[in-house]
Amino acid sequence: MQFCDECGSMMKTEGDKWVCGSCGHETIRDEAKEAAMVTTQGQEQSEIIDVSDAEDTGLPTTNAQCPSCDNDRAYWYMQQIRSADESETRFFVCTECEHKWREDDH
Structure with missing residues (x-):
């Protein structure tokens, strides 16, 4: 995810550029920088643990x-x-x- 340097809005990819939907600012895409970005597709599924029967409620x-x-x-x-x-x-x-x-x- 890339944010606009001009207005701070989230940018979208259009070909080889990042384009701001709010102000129209454009920047060239950097493949190395994008490879380091974490996407929702790249995140692992976490296990949900049921603690409803646990003795400790977390309350004082x-x-x-x-x-x-x-x-x-x-x-x-x-x-x-x-x-x-x-x-x-x-x-x-x-x-x-x-x-x-x-x-x-x-």
């Missing part, structure tokens, strides 16, 4: 009493669920039974 944990199973550890995160001038709501997810509850700032 804290001491919090689960109202469902009395476990004392929970993952937590903050989310804005009301208008922007209201404080965020803190959500907890039990590390044992995965029960979810919230704690509003008052």
Whole structure:
């Protein structure tokens, strides 16, 4: 992929030139430079790994009493669920039974 030196737009190939679709600027194609470019056809397919059942959710944990199973550890995160001038709501997810509850700032 080549970008225009004049306006920064993406350029297209037309024969032996790169041509900017926005401003019309043209440059001569350089085969050595193009060989080093990575294309979507040249990229390898990556393996998708399912981590939905993984124990680590990536969320921080804290001491919090689960109202469902009395476990004392929970993952937590903050989310804005009301208008922007209201404080965020803190959500907890039990590390044992995965029960979810919230704690509003008052």
